[in-house]
Amino acid sequence: MEISKALNSRRSVLKENLRKSTIDSVLDQLVEKDFIDTAEYQRIRSQSTDHEQATELLDYILTRGTTVMKSFHGALRRSNSFLAEEIDSALEESLANNVAEVDGAGQSTQTKSNTWPLSEAATCRNAPSNTSASTSQLPQTSQSRSEACHLLEDATVTPQPISFLVVGCSGNGKSELSNALIGHKGAFRVRRNPREGTKTAKGKCLHRRIGDGLWEMTVIDTPGISQEMTETEFHEVVNGVEFSLHGLDAIILTWSYMKSYDNEERERSVFKSLHRLLGNGFLSRLVTVITGADDITMSKFEILEELPECMKEIAQHSQGRVLLMSNTYDHETALCQTSKLINMSLKLTEKNGSTYTHSDLSPICHIPLGEELKIALIGKTGAGKSSTANSILGYAASAVSCGLSSETKHCLYFTRDKGDRRISVVDTPGILDTESNDEHTATILTQVAKMFPNGLHALLFVVNHTRFTKEDALAVDLLRHVFGERFLQYSVMVVTGMDVIDADERVRNKQDYLKTAPHEFLDVLKECGTRCVFFNNKTKDETLRRTQLWKLVTMVEKTVEINNGPYSDGLLRKQEEVQETSTPGQSVVVTVCPAKDTPKGTEHWHAIWKKILDLIKSWRKSRRVNPIDMNQVQNV
CATH class of the missing domain: 3.40.50.300 (P-loop containing nucleotide triphosphate hydrolases)
Structure with a gap:
C-alpha cells in the first residue's frame, strides 16, 4: 500500500493546491472508469469551496482500494503535474525508507545510492x-x-x-x-x-x-x-x-x-x-x-x-x-x-x-482585468497594422505583408482571450493608399461601424517609425471629417519599429525620437491628446509584449473613463435588425450587404455606406484632394 502512504503523507499539500479545474478533471476520469457513483460525485461537487471539495474527494479516495488511488494519481498526471510529482516524491521517499532497513545490530544494511547522508x-x-518518526x-x-x-x-x-x-x-x-x-x-x-x-x-x-x-x-x-x-x-x-x-x-x-x-x-x-x-x-x-x-x-x-x-x-x-x-x-x-x-x-x-x-x-506584465475592449487599427499599407494586431492578440492571426501591396483585403476580426482581459481587434486594409478608392474606403469604414455597433473603446492610428507622410495626415483628416472631432478623443498613435529605435545609438529614448519627428506627426499627436505608444512587433519576449500591451490597455482605459464610455455616434449605433457576422477568435470577412442580413438591416448598412461615401467626396472637394495615383505611391 505504498500509494496509500504517499497520499496520506501529501494530504495537506493536496488539500491546499487542488483547484476546481483539477477536481473536475479527476472526477470526470473516475466516472469514466466507474470508480465513483453518481451520489458521491454529486456530493463532492456540491461543496461550496475548492478546499471543501478537495477534502471530500481525498476522504473518498483514501477509503477505496489501491486501484482507485492509482487512478487518482494517473488523473493528476494529466491535469496537475505539480501534485502528481508531489506524490511521486512521496513514493520515492517511501521506497528509500524500505531499502534502508536497520538490522539487529543497529547498522544500515543498504543505503539508497542517490541520498546524501544528511541529518x-x-x-x-x-x-x-511533533509527529513521531521511526528510525x-x-x-x-x-x-x-x-x-x-x-x-x-x-x-x-x-x-x-x-x-x-x-x-x-x-x-x-x-x-x-x-x-x-x-x-x-x-x-x-x-x-x-x-x-x-x-x-x-x-x-x-x-x-x-x-x-x-x-x-x-x-x-x-x-x-x-x-x-x-x-x-x-x-x-x-x-x-x-x-x-x-x-x-x-x-x-x-x-x-x-x-x-x-x-x-x-x-x-x-x-x-x-x-x-x-x-x-x-x-x-x-x-x-x-x-x-x-x-x-x-x-x-x-x-x-x-x-x-x-x-x-x-x-x-x-x-x-x-x-x-x-x-x-x-x-x-x-x-x-x-x-x-x-x-x-x-x-x-x-x-x-x-x-x-x-x-x-x-510587476503589474506591467499582467493585463488589468475589466470589461472587453474593442479596438480598430487604421493606417497606411506597410505601417504595421497586422503585426500590431498580432502583438496585441498574442498569436499570429493576421497575415503580414512585406511589400507594396496590402496583405489585408477586408476588415478582419480577432479576439484575444488568454484568461486575463478579453480584447476584440479589427485589422483594416490601408486607407488612402494601395488599391484604394473612395468606394473601397467607404466600405472599410462601414465594416468597422458594423463590427462594433455598440461603439468602440479606441481607434489606433498605426504609423511606421521611419516616415510620417502627407498621406498619413490626410487619412487622419478624413477620419475626422467622417466621424467628427470627437473620434480624436478616442484615438491613440501607435508607432511601430521600436526594435529599430532601441538599436539606434543616436536615439536615447522615446522623447529623443519625438523631438526629431516631423511637424505633421506632432500636430496629429497633439490632436490625439498626446496619446502615443511604441510597439516592437518583432520581439518574441513575452515580458516585452505584455509590457507594451499593458501601456496601451491602461491608456485606453483612462481615455474611456475621461469620456464617460466608449465612442459611438450616428455611424456606430446598434440596430436591432442588423445581425452580426463576427466570430471571436476567427478572421471574418464582412461585406456591406451580407446575404443573411434582414432586408431592413441591409438597407440600413447600405445607407451608412452611402453616407460615408458622400462624406469622403465632400472631404476631397473641400480639401482639394484628388484620388491617389497608384504610380505615385511610395514604398514604405
Whole structure:
C-alpha cells in the first residue's frame, strides 16, 4: 500500500493546491472508469469551496482500494503535474525508507545510492512538527546515525520555513543547485542536454537540520529561460512564485562558471526579462550563485572583476550577494554553502519586511482585468497594422505583408482571450493608399461601424517609425471629417519599429525620437491628446509584449473613463435588425450587404455606406484632394 502512504503523507499539500479545474478533471476520469457513483460525485461537487471539495474527494479516495488511488494519481498526471510529482516524491521517499532497513545490530544494511547522508527527516509541507518518526524514516548511514537521533530528540521543535526560487538560463546548473539545497540529489532530475532540461516549475519541501536550526525548506526549480522569454516560460516562473505558501526569502539567479561568460548577451536579456516580470522586488531579494565552482582557484572578488561589463552591471544589482557553489555532492561542502545562503536570505527577508509573494509581481506584465475592449487599427499599407494586431492578440492571426501591396483585403476580426482581459481587434486594409478608392474606403469604414455597433473603446492610428507622410495626415483628416472631432478623443498613435529605435545609438529614448519627428506627426499627436505608444512587433519576449500591451490597455482605459464610455455616434449605433457576422477568435470577412442580413438591416448598412461615401467626396472637394495615383505611391 505504498500509494496509500504517499497520499496520506501529501494530504495537506493536496488539500491546499487542488483547484476546481483539477477536481473536475479527476472526477470526470473516475466516472469514466466507474470508480465513483453518481451520489458521491454529486456530493463532492456540491461543496461550496475548492478546499471543501478537495477534502471530500481525498476522504473518498483514501477509503477505496489501491486501484482507485492509482487512478487518482494517473488523473493528476494529466491535469496537475505539480501534485502528481508531489506524490511521486512521496513514493520515492517511501521506497528509500524500505531499502534502508536497520538490522539487529543497529547498522544500515543498504543505503539508497542517490541520498546524501544528511541529518534530515523528509516530511510533507505543513505536517505536524511533533509527529513521531521511526528510525527507518531517517538517514541510516553510520556517519549520520547520531545526528538523526539528535533530530528525533528535537521532534517537538517547530521548523522555520525558508523558500528559494531558482531561475536562470538553460544549462546553468539550476537543477543541480536545487538538489544541493534540498539535500537530495535525486529530488530534481538533471539533464545534461539543455534542450531536454526542466520543462515545468517544480517544488520540493523537506525538513532539514543545518547547524543548530531546523528548517522547513522549500526549493522551486524553474525551466531554463530563453534569450527571449517564451509565454510558457513566463507562466512557469509565475507558477514557481505561487508554489510556496510562505513566500520567497530569496530569488537565486544561476550563472555557470563555464558557460555564462561566453553568453553575456543572453544572460543580460534573461535578467531584463526577469526584472520586467518580477519587478523591483526581484532586485531586493536577488542572490547570484555561480555554479560549477569545483575547480575554481580564484576568489569571488577576482571572478567578479573578470566578468564582462554587462554581467558586472547585473552583479551590482545583487549588492555583493554572490556565492560560489560546488556541484559535487560532498556532505560538508553542501551544508556550508547552504548555511551561507540561508543566512543571507534571512537578512533579505528582515530587510524587506516580508517574503516575496505573488502580489510583488510587476503589474506591467499582467493585463488589468475589466470589461472587453474593442479596438480598430487604421493606417497606411506597410505601417504595421497586422503585426500590431498580432502583438496585441498574442498569436499570429493576421497575415503580414512585406511589400507594396496590402496583405489585408477586408476588415478582419480577432479576439484575444488568454484568461486575463478579453480584447476584440479589427485589422483594416490601408486607407488612402494601395488599391484604394473612395468606394473601397467607404466600405472599410462601414465594416468597422458594423463590427462594433455598440461603439468602440479606441481607434489606433498605426504609423511606421521611419516616415510620417502627407498621406498619413490626410487619412487622419478624413477620419475626422467622417466621424467628427470627437473620434480624436478616442484615438491613440501607435508607432511601430521600436526594435529599430532601441538599436539606434543616436536615439536615447522615446522623447529623443519625438523631438526629431516631423511637424505633421506632432500636430496629429497633439490632436490625439498626446496619446502615443511604441510597439516592437518583432520581439518574441513575452515580458516585452505584455509590457507594451499593458501601456496601451491602461491608456485606453483612462481615455474611456475621461469620456464617460466608449465612442459611438450616428455611424456606430446598434440596430436591432442588423445581425452580426463576427466570430471571436476567427478572421471574418464582412461585406456591406451580407446575404443573411434582414432586408431592413441591409438597407440600413447600405445607407451608412452611402453616407460615408458622400462624406469622403465632400472631404476631397473641400480639401482639394484628388484620388491617389497608384504610380505615385511610395514604398514604405
